[in-house]
Every structure is written in C-alpha cells, then in structure tokens.
Amino acid sequence: MIHVLYLDDEEHNLTAFRAAFRRHFEVHVTTDSAVAERLLDEHPIEVVISDQKMPEICGVEFFEMIMANHPDPVRMLLTGHADIDAVIDAINKGRIYKYISKPWNEAELKRLVEEASEIYRARKRSQQVSAAYGKNLMSIREALILMRAECVEEPLPTQETRLRWISALDATIQWIENPDSEFHLP
Amino acid sequence: MRWRIWAFGWIAWVLTGCAAFDEYEDPVYLGRAMSRLSYVPAEGFREGDVLDSLLRIKEARLQSGSVDLPLLLEANRDPYDREVPSLPNQEGWHWLTLTIPASNPELHMMEVSSSSIDSMVVWMMCGDRVLHQTTAHGSSRHWPRGKGFGNFPAFDLPEEPCDDLRAIVGMKSGRGTPIPIRVHERSLLEVWQIRRDSFFMFYLGIMVVMLLYNAFLFFTLEDRTYLLYILFLVGVAGSQFALNGYSWMLGLNSHTWLGSRFVHFVGMYSGITTFLFIQRFLDLKRLAPGYYKTLNIILLCYVPAMVFLLWGKLNVAFDLINMPAMFSVLVLPAARHTMKRGHKSARFLLVAFSVFLVAVTVFALREFIPAIPHNWFTDFLMPIGSIVEVVLLSLALGDRINQFKRESEEAREEQLRISRLNEQIMQEQNAALEQRVQERTERLQEQNNTLESTLAELRMAQNQLVQSEKLASIGQLTAGIAHELNNPINFVSSSAQSLRRDFEDVASILQEVERLDSEGEQLDEAVRELHALVKRLDLEFTMKEIEELLTGIEDGAIRTSEIVKGLRIFSRMDGDAITRADINELLESTLVILRSSLKEEVQLHVDLAPNLETIECQPGKLNQVFMNLITNAAQATKDQEPQDRQVRVRTRMVLEGDNSWVQVAITDNGTGMSKEVLDHIFDPFYTTKDVGEGTGLGLSIVKGILDDHHAVLHIDTQPGEGSTFLISFPA
Known part of the structure; x- marks a missing residue:
C-alpha cells in the first residue's frame, strides 16, 4: 500500500480524502503541520499532499520545512484557486511534482498519487x-x-x-x- | 471761363464808356491860362505865412468889401502849363489867376468842375478893374447849383466885352484835387449836368438793383458775404456820388463840418468795407492768412485818419485815407494766391479789381499825362469801372452760389461714388466674409466632429476604465469566492462519491442480511459469512465515516449557501436601486469575500455596533466602496510583517443634535499619506501603485458613490503611521 499524507486546515476535506482513498492507499491526514512532520517520521510516506491556503503555514512553506528531513516523498500542492504566484513558488521552492486544483477529480488524483508513488519508488531503487x-x-x-x-x-x-x-x-x-x-x- | 470774365469786364467797361460818350464838343479848359499863387511868398511876407496872410488879407478885404488886388497880382508869378490844374493837398487858401480867352460871345459861364472845394472866392477883372466878385462858401445857395443846375461851382462871365478879362480865384479844400475849370455856354453846361445826372441815375439804378439783388440773396442765403457786399457796394457808390458832387442830395453843404468831411468819411467807409469784403470774399483768413493779416494792418491806418479827421486836420486825414487805397493793389496777388488754392470765384475779383484799378490809375494819370484827355470818358472812368467792379463781384457772388451748387453736387456725386464704391466693397467684403464664415463654419463643424468623436472615445475609454475597475473588483471577488466556494464544493462532491461507495458496502451487508432470511437452514453459515463481511468491510468504521461524510456534506451545503447569500448581498443584482440596508450586513458580506484573501495577509479586526440604523442606499455600490477601502487598507500595510499588519473595521451610531449618523471607520497601520498624496487621491487616474496594479479610478469612484449618498468622508492620516477613512452616512 502506498502511504499518502494529506495536510489541510479543512477537516471535511480530510474526511472526504480518507473516505475516497482509504481503499487504495494507506492514508494519513492531519490539519496540523507539526503532526504531519511526525507522521512523516513514523511512516514510510511516499506522497505528500498539502493544501496551499492555511491560516498558520501555507503549502509551499510546509514543503520547504520538510525538505531537510524528508527530501524523498513526492510533493503535490492542492489549492482552491489558481494563484500563479503560489504555483511559481511551489515549483521553484517546494520542488512540487504536481499542482492540483480543488475540487479534485478522484480518479485523476488517484492516478497522480500512483504515478508519484512510481516516481518515489524509482527514485528509491536508483538510490539503492x-x-x-x-x-x-x-x-x-x-x-x-x-x-x-x-x-x-x-x-x-x-x-x-x-x-x-x-x-x-x-x-x-x-x-x-x-x-x-x-x-x-x- | 477765365478769358470770358476778362472779356466781359473790359468790354463792359469800354461799352459803358462809349455809351456815355457822345459827339458833344469838349469844353474849353482854362488850365494853361492860369497862374498859381501857392508856395510863392509875396514880398514882405514870410514863407509859411503866405496862405494865412493872404487869407487874412482876403478876409479882411472881403469884410471891407474890397480886396488888395495889386498884392494878389504881384504874387502871381508861377505860370501854369497844364490843362487842368491841381489843388495841392494843403491846408489854407489857394489862389489862381485865370486869363479868360478874348471875348467869345458864346462863353457865358465858368465852371470849376470839382466837388472838392469847400470854400471859394472869385474876382472878375477887366484889366485892373474889378467887374464883380463872388464868394461861394457858407451857404449852398451861393452855389450855382442853388441857382438851378450843376453839381460844381459855376460863375457867370461878365456880359460886357473886355479884352483883358481875368479871374482871380481863391479856393480852400480839405483834400487835394484836380480842378478842371472850363468856360462855356450856360446851356451846354446845363446839358452836361443833365447828362451827368442821367448817367448817375443810371449808375444809381444799377447800384440799387445790385443792392436789392444781393440783399435778397443775403436774406435768402443768410451768408454774411452778401451783407459785406452790400456795405461795400454802398461805399463804392457813395464815394462815386460824393466825388461827383452829389452830396447835396443829402442836404450837405460843403462848408459845414460834416459837408467838408463827407468825402473823407465816405472814402474811409468805402476802404474799410472793401477790405472787409475782400477778406471775406477771398476767404483770406483760411486761404491766405498772410494777406489777411496784412489787410488788417492796413485797415489800422484808418484809425489815425479818423483821429486827424475829427481833429480838423482834413488834409492829413486825406493822405492817410488815400494810403490804404494804394495798398488795395495787394488785392490782385491775394486773389491770385487764393485762385491757386482753388478759389475759383477769385478770378472775378481779380478781373473786377484790375478793371477798377486801371480806371483809378487812368483817372489819376490824367493829370500828369497830357495825352490822356479830360473828357466824358475819362470823367466817368471811375464810376464805369466801379459799375463793372460791382457787377462782376455780384456775378462772382452768383458764381459762388453756382460754385457752392457745383461743389455740393460734386460732393454729392463724390458721396454717391464713395457710397457706390463702399457698396461694392461691402458686397465684395460680404462675399469674402460669407466665404470665410462658410470656411470657418466648416472648420468648426469639423473640429466639432473631431471633438465629439474624441469625446466619445474618451467616454468610451473612461467607461472601459470604470469597467476595468469593476472587473478588477469582480476578479478580486471571484478569486475570493473561488477559494471560499471550492473547499466546500470539493469536500461535498468528494464526500458524495465516498458516501456512495460506503453505502454500497453497507448495501452489500444488507443484501447478506436479506439473504439470511431466505436461507433459513444454513443460517449459521450465513451469519458467519455475514460477520466476515462486516469485519472485512469494517462496518463500524464505515458507519462512522458515513456519519462524518454526511456532516461534511451538510456543512458544505450550509457554507455554500451562506457564501452565495453573502455574494448576493454583496453584488446585489439590483445594484443601483435605492433600498434601506444595514451597513453591518453589507460590511459582513464584503468581508466574507475579502476574508479568505486577507486572512493570510493581515490581522483583520472587525468591531460592528449592534444597534445600527438602516440607511437609504445603493447597497451594491456601497459594497464596492467598502471593498475598495478595505483592500486599500490591507495593501497600505504590505511592507510590514504579516503579524504586524493591522486592519480595523468599525461601525457606530452617532447622535448629534437632531442629526444622526452611521459611521464606518476603516483604519490601517500602513504607510499613511503625505499632504501631496492626500490632495490627489480622489483625482481620477491618480495612483501610487505600480503600473498595472491599479487604474487610479478606485477612490475617485468611491468619492462619487459617497457623494451620491450625501456621505461625508473624513481622512485622518500621517505618513508612516497609517490612515483612517471615516465615512459618515446621514441616517
């Protein structure tokens, strides 16, 4: 099972995400960035998804934060509306693999997570x-x-x-x- | 024209002369036969005393009834060789001894043809014997005129025959004068007198006609020149009458004070009026001021003449009176001068005066040039000349009328020509003007069109800008709404799908349960399978998840509908309509839209007073105002750290006397504004933002909307300390 971590300040999003993907992936969700970091330490997480707009910390900042300790997981940014500055930041600073807009398409999101996981595993293998x-x-x-x-x-x-x-x-x-x-x- | 005038003048003169001349024989003049006593002192008398002495003698003798003839005869030593002697212009008595030709029975009378002698005494002598003596002074009856004929003194010759007939004549006069002395039959003298009288009647007739004619003109035209002409004419005629001995007509005796001075007065009068008339006629004051002044100076000569005349020095006065007359020659160059300056009538005056002057000259020269005879023609030369003069001048005055007429006609024609020319010019100008007006109008029209199109373009541009400002706020709104909406939509739609799967799981369990009923005998097995299924599908978790998903969906639905509601309040599709609205509600709906974009950027403090009155307003427009001001406030703080960026939105109710206000204060702790910026913030297109970030229309639109609401906007700002926009709406 692919371990996926999803960070969002919106509780209902987390619920919906887990309900949608728990049958396919090992889903970890949280509203707290500190908890998210701990989850990264505890589980072999391959894909990290984060909402961009959050009151305490924005998605790109969160990715930057975890870069040092967890460089390997593939990162995807989820956002409510297309903010070009956020996109540019995400790609340049946060080394984002994909940029997904809300509302998500479940099938596509699933495919993207799987692809990201492929990349993660390929990367891991080549590292080995x-x-x-x-x-x-x-x-x-x-x-x-x-x-x-x-x-x-x-x-x-x-x-x-x-x-x-x-x-x-x-x-x-x-x-x-x-x-x-x-x-x-x- | 000119030669005609000249020709008329001279021909008239000559013809008149010829008419006056007739075939009668000339009288016998006694000039050559007489001797003069004057200037030669008799022995025993001192020079200078001569005349007085003689006079005394004569007077003495006369008084005694006898005369000291030897003395007189002795003094007679200056023979005279002229036909007509002249009495010098000297005071006192002048004596002549006349030798009368040997007894011609036809000669009955001796006439002294001069009116200038004031007093006269005559002794008729045959040899040394006095035949008789006549004194002719003191009373007119002593003059022959008094006896029935003649203007001049005349004396009977003695009837008795005498071979040595002589007359001793003493004369006294206030002026020098030629004295033609002639002897003839009485009848002939009478005829002469009649002819003279008739000539002068004719002369008087002409003069009266001229006078009346010009008087008529004077009263008709009221031109003072005619008056002067009349005065002048009276002078001319008067002097001619006086010179020819017609003063008796006025009852004047030459012996009297006035009678002896009459010719002087008339001469003076004539000179003065002549000069005045000439000055007037030639318009010398204007055309020849030099001549005008000269004539005035000459006129001054009459003042001493008058003094001497009144003083009794008649001879001196006579000289003084004659002097200006000599200057009358100046009239000719003066007339010439004015002619050159365009005075056409001056030509008449020139002819008239030259004729008259020639007459005067010939008359005067008669005494010195023997070739000029003393006859009718030369006698009447002066009156004839004066007739010509007067007539010509009258013609000249008539010509003046013609000239005036001509001039006025010319002036009228000139006026007409000018007015035609003006009309033509006006027409041309009008045409040109019309053309120019046309061109101008077209140009103006063109400019107007250009202006209109420019205006239209400007309006369009402005509309576009206003529109773009609207679009910008709509864009901002959309961005905010999008995020705000996308979250609930996201979890609602996602939850719905998950819910379906969860429900499928639950449904499959239910199917198993249903099957449980039908397969009664294998119940245990079925129950075991059911349990397995429940375990596999983690029903407990699924149910919990369903619960959660449903909550999310409900929550999403509520939130979505709230956003839509806020959006509706915000945008108010009935935007421009005026309704009563709660400012707090408007602010909240604005904040719903702004909050999502602002909450990451600034610390937003909202403090809304609960008891706000609703106000009449255009809610859509006010939302635009609030959104603009709050966004500006947030942008003013962007140079600071996120945690320091403060934006405060407050409302309150203010009661101020009878007035109440709903106040909205939007405060930031941003950069604030300088005085210069503050002066311009409401100017359209004024912006402190970078190019492309703002249209510069926001605050100008805000101002317009607030003015429409009669709201008062007060701005409190300090550079570096932030700004407060306080809006007071009348409640």
Whole structure:
C-alpha cells in the first residue's frame, strides 16, 4: 500500500480524502503541520499532499520545512484557486511534482498519487542501486590500494614495469575517487 | 471761363464808356491860362505865412468889401502849363489867376468842375478893374447849383466885352484835387449836368438793383458775404456820388463840418468795407492768412485818419485815407494766391479789381499825362469801372452760389461714388466674409466632429476604465469566492462519491442480511459469512465515516449557501436601486469575500455596533466602496510583517443634535499619506501603485458613490503611521 499524507486546515476535506482513498492507499491526514512532520517520521510516506491556503503555514512553506528531513516523498500542492504566484513558488521552492486544483477529480488524483508513488519508488531503487554500486567501487579501490602497496614491495622484472603498473593503479584509484574526471591509462 | 470774365469786364467797361460818350464838343479848359499863387511868398511876407496872410488879407478885404488886388497880382508869378490844374493837398487858401480867352460871345459861364472845394472866392477883372466878385462858401445857395443846375461851382462871365478879362480865384479844400475849370455856354453846361445826372441815375439804378439783388440773396442765403457786399457796394457808390458832387442830395453843404468831411468819411467807409469784403470774399483768413493779416494792418491806418479827421486836420486825414487805397493793389496777388488754392470765384475779383484799378490809375494819370484827355470818358472812368467792379463781384457772388451748387453736387456725386464704391466693397467684403464664415463654419463643424468623436472615445475609454475597475473588483471577488466556494464544493462532491461507495458496502451487508432470511437452514453459515463481511468491510468504521461524510456534506451545503447569500448581498443584482440596508450586513458580506484573501495577509479586526440604523442606499455600490477601502487598507500595510499588519473595521451610531449618523471607520497601520498624496487621491487616474496594479479610478469612484449618498468622508492620516477613512452616512 502506498502511504499518502494529506495536510489541510479543512477537516471535511480530510474526511472526504480518507473516505475516497482509504481503499487504495494507506492514508494519513492531519490539519496540523507539526503532526504531519511526525507522521512523516513514523511512516514510510511516499506522497505528500498539502493544501496551499492555511491560516498558520501555507503549502509551499510546509514543503520547504520538510525538505531537510524528508527530501524523498513526492510533493503535490492542492489549492482552491489558481494563484500563479503560489504555483511559481511551489515549483521553484517546494520542488512540487504536481499542482492540483480543488475540487479534485478522484480518479485523476488517484492516478497522480500512483504515478508519484512510481516516481518515489524509482527514485528509491536508483538510490539503492547507486549506493550498492558505490559500495563496490570503494572495495575495488581498497583492493587497488593494496595492489599498489604490493607493487612497491614485491620484486618485479624491471624497475620500469613497476613504475608503469603503479602509475596505472594510481590513475584508476584517482578515477574512482573522482568519477567526473576522464579516465585514461598512461 | 477765365478769358470770358476778362472779356466781359473790359468790354463792359469800354461799352459803358462809349455809351456815355457822345459827339458833344469838349469844353474849353482854362488850365494853361492860369497862374498859381501857392508856395510863392509875396514880398514882405514870410514863407509859411503866405496862405494865412493872404487869407487874412482876403478876409479882411472881403469884410471891407474890397480886396488888395495889386498884392494878389504881384504874387502871381508861377505860370501854369497844364490843362487842368491841381489843388495841392494843403491846408489854407489857394489862389489862381485865370486869363479868360478874348471875348467869345458864346462863353457865358465858368465852371470849376470839382466837388472838392469847400470854400471859394472869385474876382472878375477887366484889366485892373474889378467887374464883380463872388464868394461861394457858407451857404449852398451861393452855389450855382442853388441857382438851378450843376453839381460844381459855376460863375457867370461878365456880359460886357473886355479884352483883358481875368479871374482871380481863391479856393480852400480839405483834400487835394484836380480842378478842371472850363468856360462855356450856360446851356451846354446845363446839358452836361443833365447828362451827368442821367448817367448817375443810371449808375444809381444799377447800384440799387445790385443792392436789392444781393440783399435778397443775403436774406435768402443768410451768408454774411452778401451783407459785406452790400456795405461795400454802398461805399463804392457813395464815394462815386460824393466825388461827383452829389452830396447835396443829402442836404450837405460843403462848408459845414460834416459837408467838408463827407468825402473823407465816405472814402474811409468805402476802404474799410472793401477790405472787409475782400477778406471775406477771398476767404483770406483760411486761404491766405498772410494777406489777411496784412489787410488788417492796413485797415489800422484808418484809425489815425479818423483821429486827424475829427481833429480838423482834413488834409492829413486825406493822405492817410488815400494810403490804404494804394495798398488795395495787394488785392490782385491775394486773389491770385487764393485762385491757386482753388478759389475759383477769385478770378472775378481779380478781373473786377484790375478793371477798377486801371480806371483809378487812368483817372489819376490824367493829370500828369497830357495825352490822356479830360473828357466824358475819362470823367466817368471811375464810376464805369466801379459799375463793372460791382457787377462782376455780384456775378462772382452768383458764381459762388453756382460754385457752392457745383461743389455740393460734386460732393454729392463724390458721396454717391464713395457710397457706390463702399457698396461694392461691402458686397465684395460680404462675399469674402460669407466665404470665410462658410470656411470657418466648416472648420468648426469639423473640429466639432473631431471633438465629439474624441469625446466619445474618451467616454468610451473612461467607461472601459470604470469597467476595468469593476472587473478588477469582480476578479478580486471571484478569486475570493473561488477559494471560499471550492473547499466546500470539493469536500461535498468528494464526500458524495465516498458516501456512495460506503453505502454500497453497507448495501452489500444488507443484501447478506436479506439473504439470511431466505436461507433459513444454513443460517449459521450465513451469519458467519455475514460477520466476515462486516469485519472485512469494517462496518463500524464505515458507519462512522458515513456519519462524518454526511456532516461534511451538510456543512458544505450550509457554507455554500451562506457564501452565495453573502455574494448576493454583496453584488446585489439590483445594484443601483435605492433600498434601506444595514451597513453591518453589507460590511459582513464584503468581508466574507475579502476574508479568505486577507486572512493570510493581515490581522483583520472587525468591531460592528449592534444597534445600527438602516440607511437609504445603493447597497451594491456601497459594497464596492467598502471593498475598495478595505483592500486599500490591507495593501497600505504590505511592507510590514504579516503579524504586524493591522486592519480595523468599525461601525457606530452617532447622535448629534437632531442629526444622526452611521459611521464606518476603516483604519490601517500602513504607510499613511503625505499632504501631496492626500490632495490627489480622489483625482481620477491618480495612483501610487505600480503600473498595472491599479487604474487610479478606485477612490475617485468611491468619492462619487459617497457623494451620491450625501456621505461625508473624513481622512485622518500621517505618513508612516497609517490612515483612517471615516465615512459618515446621514441616517
């Protein structure tokens, strides 16, 4: 089940949202931004939906607030009327995935949440993959460093060969440490 | 014209002369035969005393009845060679000895043809013997005239024959004069006198006719020139009559005081009137001021002449009287001058005076030039000249009338020409004017059209702006409403869908329950399945959710209807209609719309007095006012932090004597306004907002609406401390 968090100052909206989507998603709703943040900590929330107009804090501000601790969940802004400034802010500051206007279309909102969830999961997967890849690279690097140490100590046919091997190893290690640089063997 | 006048003048002169001349033989003049005593002192007398002495002698002798003839004869030593002797203009007695031609039986009388002799004494002598003596002074009866004929002294010649007949003549005169002395038969002298009389009757006739004619003209035309002409004419005629011895007609004796001075007076009078007439006739004052002044100075000569005349110095007076007459020559250049200056009638005067002056000159020269004879023609030269003069001048005056007529005709023609010209010019000008008026009118029409279209465009632009202002407020309204409405719509519609699903869940449970009845034997099984279903569908939760959803739907319905109600109050589709409305209600409906947009931005404090009276107003328009003012208030605070932005809306009821007011105060703690800004806030299109943010029409529309409501708007503002807009509506 996809965990969805919905923040709105309008209680009835929360009720309607939960009633509409509780059969499809794991729905978390609240009127309080502080509670929302705690819910983010407690549940693996993938999609965050927030109303823009709220008395204490506006949607974009809330997204900015949670950016530091919860950068991964996909964010969607829900608003009563098209306020272009809010849209611009949402996209630039709040890294909003989608902008939804009230009244929502249930089917569309469901699809959007699912899409957002896809994105979230893809992002998570690539994070995992890249984390694993990074781990491998590190172990290779350590091995290469060991090899280099051995090259220095072990007798080799010629001094020249030794130096060539060492420089090749150095270039490789350096490349691993700094992937942006161009790799070429001397 | 000119030559005709000249020709007339001269021909008239000559013809008149010829008419007066006839075939009678000339008289015998005794001038060459006489000797003069004057200036030659007799032995034993001192020079200068001569005449007086002689007079004394003569008087003495006369008184004694005898005369000291030897003395007189002895003094006779200055032979005279002229035909006509002249009496010098000297006081006292003048003596002549005349030799009378050898006894001609036809010669009966001796005439001294001069009217200028005041006193006279004659001795007729044959040799040394006195035949008889005649004194001719003192009384007119001694004059031959008194005896029946002649204007001049005449004496009988002695009847007895004498070979050496002489006359010793003593004369006394107040003026110098030629003395033609002639002897002839008495009948011939009588004929001459008759001719003279008839000539002068003719002369008098002409003069009277001229006088009457010009008097008539004077009274008709009332031109003083005619009066002067008449006076002048009287002078001319009078002097001619006086010179020719007709003063007897006035009963004047030459011996008397007035008689001896009559010619002087007439001469003076004639000179003065002549000069005055000339001045007047030639209009010298205007045309030739120099000549005018000169003539005035000449006229002054008559003053001493008058003095001497009254003093008794007749001869001196005579010289003084003659002097201005000589200056009368000046009339000719004066006339010439005025002619050049356009005085056409001056030509007549020129001819008249030149004829007269020639006559005078010839008359005077007769004494000095023997070639000029003493005859009828030369005798009457002066009267004839004066006739010509008078007639010509009368003609000139007539010509003046013609000239006036001509001038007035010319003036009229000129006037006519000018008026025609004016008319023509006027017509042309009228045409031009009409043309210009036409052009001007067209141009004005064009301008008017342009103005109208410009005005229409302006009106349209203004309407558009007002419209855009309305649209802006509608946009603001829509934005507020949209948010306010979208929330309930959102949860109502969403809840409805959810409710349907929940209801489906509940319905499926109910179906199971129904099936429970029909499948009686397998009840346990069915109940178990039902329980399972209830559990699976979480009926308890569903029921609770249904409860919640229904509450939401109800709530949404209420809120939606409230918003719509507020909206209706706000917009009042019957906008311009005047109704009684509660200001609080209007404010609340405005705030419903504004609240959603303002509540995130400003701290809105609303303090509405509960006991407000309703007022007659246009609610839709007032909502526009409140919305505008509250929005402005919120915008005035936008430079501050959200928690510091304060907007306060208050209402209250104010009782002030008989008047009561409903007051609305909208206060902000924003930037406030400077005096300069405050002076302009109601000007249309004046805005302190950035380009595109405001039309600058808002407050001008607000002002207009408030004026329509007779509301008083008071603004209390300080730069940096915020503003209060206090509106007082008369309740």
